[in-house]
Amino acid sequence: MTPVDEFSLIRLLTGGKQTNAFQQEGGVAVGIGDDAAVVNVNSGTQLILTCDTMTEEIHFKRITMPDRDVGFKAMASAVSDIAAMGGLPRFALISLTVPAGNNVERVRSMYEGLYDCAGRFGISIVGGDTTSSAGGITLSVTVIGETPAGQALLRSSAQPGDVVFATGYMGRSAAGLEWLLRQNLPSEQWDESAGSEHAKLVEAHCRPLPQVEAGLALSRSGVCHALNDISDGLSSEVWEIAEASGVSIDLLEERIPIAEELRAYAAAQGRDPLEYVLTGGEDYQLLGTAAAEQALALQQALGEAGIALHVIGHVHSGPAGVRLIRSGGDTLTLERQGYNHFKDRKDGE
Template sequence: MQHDEFGLIRLLTGDRQQADGMRSQGVVVGIGDDAAVTALSPGMQLVASCDTMTEGIHFLPVTMRDEDIGFKAMASNISDMAAMGAKARYALVALSLPKDADTEQIRRIYAGLYECADLFGVAVIGGDTTSTRGGIVLTVTILGEVPAGRALLRSGAKPGDAVFVTGPLGGSAAGLSYLLHRGTDAALWGELPAETAELVRAHTRPLPQAAAGELLQRTGLCRALNDISDGLASEAAEIAEASGVGLLIAEEKLPLAEGLRACAEKLAADPLEWVLYGGEDYQLLGTAAEADLAALREAFSGEGLPLHVIGRVTAAGEGVRLQRPDGTVQPLPKRGYNHFAAK
């Protein structure tokens, strides 16, 4: 490391703290004091969460470029704001680095982080920088706002509701699988076959569904919402548990990421595994009353956003189930990414 802790903070954040830009985003005191101070918009409630990216768990040198690490750390956090129907406003970034970390690598991670923040209008207002005896750990805390009382929860689904997702599934897991199989040759980064590039992009540069989340909030037609980090089956179970309902998902209606089947064939994998249990797609999974579906579809198409109905909400006792293409119905286990699952 060529810098001390304070030099590194200045290097990463210095040219981003122009008073004008920050003030226009409601930042009263930005980076440089003991804490940040921001204005609160009248009539809004604060929405807050944090998500971490850990070297070896969320990324490896063969799966993510440095810029991708920063981009995805920010994206996964903005996704949780979208899943609440909130608009992401501010972020705090906690960075733990090995003592011998390369300053240029950290700069690249930050370049990706800022790229995503700028794309979604998020101001980085602070953070923390420490050394660690392990690998890189990057935690983003995100602060957003939602009109008072209008946050979208996991707990509002009702039997008879339609279940929807906001975009294609399985892409991230397919991209990850491809990257892991491709091995360790970093020189191959520029030579991705076109049909696989989008899958890799879904893994390395997921786009949080911020517009869809805010639209769902504005329409008032969404009853339950969650974002897909651990996998569709796992997030569906979270809605079912929180709402005290069951969910019936129709396999035939699941929107597959483009190129998914071809990639699965190449890797001798099951595309449905990626779609149901892969995770990190960062699409939104939600429910809406059947009677509101036409209005919801219209609102989405009005904004050029896709909306896929993939099933319906049932009674609690029925659990989360999958209807196969042949019509048979089977339980959909709450399987997906679990940090502490036995190996």
């Protein structure tokens, strides 16, 4: 393999991936090729800016994700932060660090995944940076979104009397990761037939879909108060809302949705599927609160748009805290558990 220099690599990764017409329609005045990008923003609009980083051997391994999925997930993770604010993602910047003498095909695959995810949500990739490293690959994605002024949904807006809701299923990504680690095979050697019964779990881990449409619908509803995305496990995200809002939250175990494929996998491991839901993370579903009297109408409105909304708890006044009301009626004080970037490694040591 012949190494390429920085500028050749940039041309290889960005040339023709998004047409000028596509970018101009998305509001790009000046795209890749100058010192910085220039974009048009509507008046009466606030920008939402976020950045997310994935590092080889910390956030992904060759045995847990194909390179194309690494790129897809890096974009999805950042886009999910925009969705969690009820915003519309518009533009992205990519920073790539690769070892000297980089494997061009690996990087090309990652960029295919980046563009795949960006294209699904109408996001224009407008620039970034590349540099070399002595270690593995690091991929950092910055996404800029927008929302009508004053309408961003915050973690700190939960109110006593609200219901707590979640979109979709949780815990599947963690189960998919666990299964992949046990196989301990490079992604090129994955036997799809052997893993077919766990395909939904693996897909949930490798190619999660941020809930942009749900976030926009919740913002437009006018009855959603707090919102967060589930990146570090349900327990951790509920705690973030409780602390930021200064409220107490009760989760109802019997109301938390569990996918059948997760139930089957957890049973085979002799584990409670709720463990994966509470502490797993990387599902990128949305967690939030809404006025109780409007909850049913909100649930029906989102359902008509094809978005599942599950009421899973209640908000109370009092010191910040989270309790789990078990199906049998027992009450469990829920500790703040989930992935911590400075203590854990998602894909093992």
